[in-house]
Amino acid sequence: MCIMLEIIPLVLGPVGTNTYLMGDPQSLSSVVVDPAWDGELILEEASRRKWKIEQIWLTHAHFDHIGGIAGLIKDLQTTPKISLHPADFPLYSVQGGAGYFGMRISTGPEPTNHLEHGQILTLGDRAFEVRHCPGHTPGHVVFYCAAEKVLFSGDVIFWGSIGRTDLPGGDYDALIHSIYSQILTLPNETRLLSGHGGETTVGFERRENPFLS
Template sequence: MSIKVSVGPVTPYQQNCSIIQCQATGKAAVVDPGGDIDRILSAAEQMGATIEKIILTHGHLDHCGVSAELRDKLEVPIEGPEAADKFWIDQLPDYCKLAGFPHADAFTPDRWLHDGDTVNVGEVELQVIHCPGHTPGHVVFVSDENRIAWVGDVIFQGSIGRTDFPMSKHDDLIHSIRDKLFPLGDDITFVPGHGPTSTFGQERQTNPFVADSRYG
């Protein structure tokens, strides 16, 4: 593999925050820093990683709550999600208060992402796939070379993302999973926003919401 990956839970929601490090350069990206900055920085230090950017799958508080604070602390850019999630990021202060989370300021990413874009981490290239449904601007990051994807809250081991939020759409979520992610290959391991990793092939066989047997 050309990357080293550290995954650790942050926030009371146990959200999987990842650090993706390019093995060749030591440079790294933090995926979905929802909280617990000290834990994130400690993990990066243990890896010997130099964080060069923050990348976001979507705008929910447990995935992006400390993004602005981390950006200011490290002086690095925020890339993602897709602009339709501005709706969520603009309301961060309100949703943090409702959920009992520490205050988080609304922010504007340095780069909104679009379907088909790429994000570079050192010498590693990640493909960006727009996967709406859980939120309208949700994106997934895929390392084709390393056969690994960061899917946020689109799909989990044995489950799928919630669609009972404002601007969520169940049919869009199913389309994102079956028509955008599964065709990438059964062998791709994915890191979900919560819970253990799995593969697209395993979910095609066993996930009760999106398995091939359900859709023929």
């Protein structure tokens, strides 16, 4: 019998970014998707469940998705493997564009796992496919697990909306192509866990999203 992963959403930071703490109940291994802010709070949630944070998966490198990394890892004995697409390394190196909004953050160590389209990441016995979805940023990716029927979609698509493309590196045409080719091709029942706002599904967005009509 397969045991489902447990996914804990946390709304953190100055712009209400969704961080996802995901754990395997059998191995107690866990992943943090987009540690937005308040890394100490993320660690508290993991410790409460006796989970060991072994990986950090970044959908992209905007400051509100990486601002919790330094606080998260400072009390860990072993630094988790940090995964990011290389096209977003320049953004990561300038604090995720925090200065653009008059802010400063500590980004923590450089990512060590250079993500590629089609790469497979694992947590327990679950496989997550990396899908490159440029548009919001050049190196934006999403993480899809068919077995869990879930996609971590970052800032590509939201409930009833889509990601902004007016920041440096944004590309509207690329974003729309990413959504149609990498997200709307998934089964209707696929849950979309985005970087901001509530949960939605592929089927709902295909039918109702006014930006995709």
